[in-house]
Amino acid sequence: MTPPDAQDNRWSDLGRPPLNAASLRRAMVREGGLWTSLEVVxxxxxxxxxxxxRADDLAEGAVLVAEEQSAGRGRLDRRWSAPARSGLFFSVLLKPADVPVERWGWLPLLTGVAVATGLSRAAGIDTALKWPNDLLVTVGDEERKAGGILAERAWSGSGGGVVVGVGLNVTLREDELPVPTAGSLALAGAPTTDRDPLLRAVLRSLEQWYGDWRAAGGDPRASRLQETYAAGCATLGRRVRAELPGDRSLVGEAVAVDGEGRLVLATGAGVQEPVGAGDIVHLRAAG
Known part of the structure; x- marks a missing residue:
């Protein structure tokens, strides 16, 4: 007989063990490194x-991880949730004071590159990026969304900062999918779904990419961020429809990501039009 509190027990699903917070802190929080604190709730x-x-009270590099999120948010305030310990749900606090504010818009794209790079090393699986903030995996012959990124400005007494959140489906099963177009690392056939090494790999990758970007003054070309993002972006080269505010839509081929991180569409009229992240309501393959 199942105990009445089984769903609240941290060991109720042995296939989804809890993260080891102490081990993660020992591995990630070190003198001279980016990550200054790591908390798992x-x-x-x-x-x-x-x-x-809590941005006012925390140093840059604070990491907050949740075993379960009940009101996770995506772009345009879309809401989503997932079973406890079925994924990686975390946010980091970044304060790139030495980078011009106009280049901070690259941070969600930088995070996408870092997550994809870290997962390719630790999970042994190929991922792709859908502009501006989705992580894609292949399940069967279908391209599905396994994760998303949300960056939000956070003002503090010591200056501005950015909170970057990542939600990644790791062991989500087919019957647990919120929508048929969702996926997970497990459904994509990842050889490993142990969340501890996956989180460590993603945070190490993010530290490296963020450090290189800051060292280049936020220049996406000098830091190789722009070319790396383009190389891993599944949106480029496709005919897409960008649905914009005011019931306007734009159809064309995605041909580039420009120096400001915007997606450039070549329309049927022969015009190349950049689309900013703030203007995109939904981006999908057309036709």
Whole structure:
């Protein structure tokens, strides 16, 4: 007989063990490194909301991880949730004071590159990036969304900062998918779904990419961010439709990501038009 509190027990699903917070801190928080603190909480509404509320009191490099999110947020305030310990749900606090604010828009794209790079090393699986902030995996012969990224400005007494949140489906099963177009590392056939090494790999990759970007003054070309993002972006080379505010849509071929991180569409009229992240309501393959 199943105990009445089984769903609340951290060991109720042995296939989804809890993260080892102490081990993660020992591995990631070190003198001279980016990550200055790492906290794992059993559950919360949104790690982005929680970390942004504490930005004044935290140093750059604070990491907040939740075993479960009940009100995770994506772009345009879309809401989503997932079973406890079925994924990686975390946010980091970045304060790139030495980078011009106009280049901070690259941070969600930088995070996408870092997550994809870290997963390719640790999970042994190929991923792709859908502009501006989705992580794609292949399940069967279908391209599905396994993760998303949300960057939000957080003002503090010591200056501005950015909270970057990552949500990644790791062991989500077919019957647990919120929508048929969702996926997970497990469904994509990842050889490993142990969340501890996956999180360590992603954070190490993010530290490296962020450090290179800052060293280049936020220049996406000098830091190789722009070319690396383009190389891993599944949107480029495709005919897409960008649905914009005011019931306007734009159809064309995605031909480039420009120096400001915008997606450049070549329309049927022979015009190349950049689309900014703030203007995109939904981006999908057309036809």
């Amino acid at each position: 059993p559950a919360t509404g949104s790690t982005n909301t929680d970390l942004a509320a």
